[in-house]
Amino acid sequence: MSKKVLVFVESKDGKLRNVSFEALTVAKQLAGGGEVIAALFGTGATEFVQEVSQYGSNKVYVLENEALVTYTTDVYTQALCQVIEDLQAEVILMGHTAIGKDVAPRVAARFGAGLASDCIGADLENGDIVFTRPIYAGKAFQKKVFNQGKVFATLRPNNFELKENPVQAEVVPFQPVIKDLRTIVKEIVRKTTGGVDLSEAKVIISGGRGVKSKDGFQPLQELAEVLGGAVGASRGACDADFCDYALQIGQTGKVVTPDLYIACGISGAIQHLAGMSNSKVIVAINKDPEAPIFQVADYGIVGDLFEVVPLLTEEFKKVLV
Ligand code: FAD
Secondary structure: OOOOEEEEEOEEOOEEOHHHHHHHHHHHHHHOOOOEEEEEEOOOHHHHHHHHHOOOOOEEEEEOOHHHOOOOHHHHHHHHHHHHHHHOOOEEEEEOOHHHHHHHHHHHHHOOOOEEEEEOEEEEEOOEEEEEEEEOOOOEEEEEEEOOOOEEEEEOOOOOOOOOOOOOOEEEEOOOOOOOOOOOOOOOOOOOOOOOOHHHOOEEEEEOHHHOOOHHHHHHHHHHHHHOOEEEEOHHHHHOOOOOHHHEEOOOOEOOOOOEEEEEOOOOOHHHHHHHOOOOEEEEEEOOOOOOHHHHOOEEEEOOHHHHHHHHHHHHHHHHO
């Protein structure tokens, strides 16, 4: 049976997030021949219509509204609920991002529906929608089957293959009614500047307590620059104040799925693995040959990271720069 699938499209720093294109690709598959609708929020949203129509949205709801320029939970919840009602959308997808994690459960609860969060698989099986999601810190996988009511899901970034499917999209301008504004954002102060977004990075060089100091992250930064990647960290490194908590990967940090994850001086605690074990290729550099990280690594280098990482940077420079 065909379905109406709505994708909440997110932008960051003037660019659409890759996970939104992934969600549109999944939406096309779950719609089973039905409609795929993208919802774009904020002033300047119209500019993105062409881009989302490349991924098969038949319709684009454009919410050009000053109140939606900066994310606040209240306003986005109200606006998204109104779009869902107006459309009578049956399936609602968004990225498992900071915003997706915040807004999805609220909106789902307002419709009295459940939510499949952090999904790494999405399929149609005999007309039912089946989402796969990790549980017990990634030790097991759960399948959630939806066969009635509204369906809400957040999708883990970098997990779904992108498939372009250009269509001519119908643009629907939509003005939500925003009431009882309880939060006003006056200023945004960024802790991290520029660089590649960790949750969508294709290459991540991560440091643990083994980097020993703030300066110890410098060789990792240099390798990340050569590979066009981002720098991440274990909680051990964050707790030791070697880096900001924004870099933390794991059960209580960010969940990442890059093509290449290089773990430097990280022991491989289960809580860290929960955030990176789905990376496509894992390289571990650790001076302890018994370190548990080697059990999940595709390639292991037993050695001192302060010798190995600069050598890798030099070698990659020869072929890449
Ligand atoms: P360590 O375990 O101390 O490992 C350091 C490693 O560096 C060692 O293996 C050592 O051999 C190696 N090393 C030292 N010097 C060098 C060198 N010169 N060259 C190469 N290798 C070297 N952790 C997370 O990472 N993310 C989370 O989200 C997270 N959430 C948690 C939630 C809960 C509820 C709890 C209880 C814990 C959580 N933790 C998390 C903490 C986790 O259990 C570990 O304590 C932490 O991951 C350890 O960090 P580490 O591997 O950097 O440090």
